[in-house]
Amino acid sequence: MSAPGTEGAVVTARNLDLTFQTSDGPVHALKDVSLSVEPGEFVSFIGPSGCGKTTFLRCVAGLEEPTGGTLEVNGMSADEARRARAYGYVFQAAGLYPWRTIGGNIRLPLEIMGYSEEEKARRVRQTLELVDLGGFEKKFPWQLSGGMQQRASIARALSFDADLLLMDEPFGALDEIVRDRLNEELLSLWDRTGKTMLFVTHSIPEAVYLSTKIVVMSPRPGRISDVIDSPLPKERPLDIRDSREFIEIAHRVREGLRAGMEAA
Numbered sequence: 341m342s343a344p345g346t347e348g349a350v351v352t353a354r355n356l357d358l359t360f361q362t363s364d365g366p367v368h369a370l371k372d373v374s375l376s377v378e379p380g381e382f383v384s385f386i387g388p389s390g391c392g393k394t395t396f397l398r399c400v401a402g403l404e405e406p407t408g409g410t411l412e413v414n415g416m417s418a419d420e421a422r423r424a425r426a427y428g429y430v431f432q433a434a435g436l437y438p439w440r441t442i443g444g445n446i447r448l449p450l451e452i453m454g455y456s457e458e459e460k461a462r463r464v465r466q467t468l469e470l471v472d473l474g475g476f477e478k479k480f481p482w483q484l485s486g487g488m489q490q491r492a493s494i495a496r497a498l499s500f501d502a503d504l505l506l507m508d509e510p511f512g513a514l515d516e517i518v519r520d521r522l523n524e525e526l527l528s529l530w531d532r533t534g535k536t537m538l539f540v541t542h543s544i545p546e547a548v549y550l551s552t553k554i555v556v557m558s559p560r561p562g563r564i565s566d567v568i569d570s571p572l573p574k575e576r577p578l579d580i581r582d583s584r585e586f587i588e589i590a591h592r593v594r595e596g597l598r599a600g601m602e603a604a
């Protein structure tokens with residue numbers, strides 16, 4: 341699969357391979373993965389366990405070294421992009437430090453990056469308001485619900501000026517009602533900030549609801565089996581999930597997943 345339209349792209353992967361050498365032999369986590377992500381896109385990755393979703397995100401984050409192909413993030417190598425802090429990363433478990441307050445957690449990357457006291461305070465306040473957690477700065481993570489912790493984790497990833505957000509199943513552990521609300525909030529956040537989002541999920545409705553582009557992956561080896569551009573409007577009330585368009589995209593994702601599994 342080619343990586344078209346790479347001029348000015350945020351992420352350009354061309355024929356990316358990653359084989360892990362393990363004591364049980366090689367594991368082909370990614371094979372011939374080509375993808376181009378344009379500024380401001382919301383791209384979801386969906387596929388069965390072990391198809392390489394996290395591995396791809398970790399390659400973009402410069403945390404894994406591909407064994408073949410090329411990868412550019414904001415026009416740099418992924419390692420340079422990591423050092424330039426070109427992205428924020430949101431993990432499945434919120435990953436907040438329990439001994440730090442919510443404000444202290446958000447302040448951490450800003451401390452590492454050497455922002456002034458005044459700027460740190462301003463950014464903590466601003467990002468907490470952005471995720472609707474104004475007033476929770478002095479609370480500790482255990483004093484917040486799971487959904488609120490994830491919002492704090494998103495605030496931390498937004499606190500510095502990275503235009504790219506990498507999210508690895510951030511809402512996977514949450515109940516459906518909370519998840520629906522966070523999906524709506526994330527979409528609104530995306531709209532307001534104009535950030536580019538890469539989002540890993542196991543949920544077809546979540547992928548279809550959130551994305552401008554859905555990347556369907558298949559395992560053994562981890563490949564892209566379909567890339568679906570969503571025609572859904574930017575304004576998306578939750579009940580858009582009952583629309584014919586939505587159901588048709590969800591159907592195509594399901595078909596892509598099924599075909600990928602049969603080929604594996």
Ligand SMILES: Nc1ncnc2c1ncn2[C@@H]1O[C@H](COP(=O)(O)OP(=O)(O)OP(=O)(O)O)[C@@H](O)[C@H]1O
Binds near residue numbers: 369562
């Ligand atoms: N550090 C590693 N060493 C060896 N194998 C690895 C390593 N990291 C991932 N793998 C293997 O690479 C493959 C892809 O894993 P990855 O975690 O990217 O899949 P995934 O699609 O994100 O799965 P899940 O949906 O369960 O999170 C799997 O077979 C996994 O066991």
